[in-house]
Amino acid sequence: MAKIAGLIRKRLCLCILMGLWMITVFGCGPLVEEETENTVLTDDFSSYGSFPSDPWAVASGNSSSWSITSSSDVYAARFYTTDSLYSCLLNGDFNSSGKTSVSAKIKVVSVSTTGGAYGLYLRAASDLSSYYEMILSTASGKLYIYRVNGGLASEVNSASLSVSSFMTSYHTYKFKLYENDDGSVTLSAYIDGALITSGTDSSPLTSGYYTGFLFNNVLDGYIMSYQITQP
DSSP: OHHHHHHHHHHHHHHHHHHHHHHHHHOOOOSSOOOOOEEEEEEOSOSOSSSSOTTEEEEESOGGGEEEEEETTEEEEEEEOSSOOEEEEEEEEEEEESEEEEEEEEEEEEEOTTOOEEEEEEEETTOTTOEEEEEEETTTTEEEEEEEETTEEEEEEEEEOOGGGGSSSOEEEEEEEEEOTTSOEEEEEEETTEEEEEEEESSOSOSEEEEEEEEESEEEEEEEEEEEEEO
8 A cells, every 4th residue: 555655646746747847848828718809900190191081080079170290200190279179080991790899099198177088989880979988087087988879978887097197198098899698788998908997788879880089178189009809
């Protein structure tokens, strides 16, 4: 019995050593496979003679507030105004059903003294007044997800943030919609790859969505890159 027990211990030690060797050589790898997304559209704003132009259009607000700026061959769509106003910039290149993610690298330099808000939205294709939006509010210090139906907004979820840490430098904002098996949709808001807040809508607005930017009371802001993907 002592010999058998000793043999078992030796084999167990050998298995452990082999496992450690495999981790060292191959790495342990992720425990859960990361979800991959298919890139549908990427825009770095480097190819426009004027702005906004196809596929971009101002759905609400003043088109003269938008322009293209560049510094050291880095291009950006600039939103600048001396007045407090609301503006929606729509991308008409892609209308997706079911699953859509939109992300943008955004820098906001200054906002109105009453506070500003900016973010991304997913709009129903045939209805300007129905959309989901991911909005960072400098006035309340929160990142919101809203459901807007017929112009009436209801909060899906929100999370408090240190807003000042996201001002004056570029950060990547991502708004993701995923259609569930039961017909509901899950909406998720990310900043710099971190999930900030999410929520579910059991009565989706539509089956297809355009994407765009949303600003309110932002006096000076830039969008350096824009991407649409499908989970």
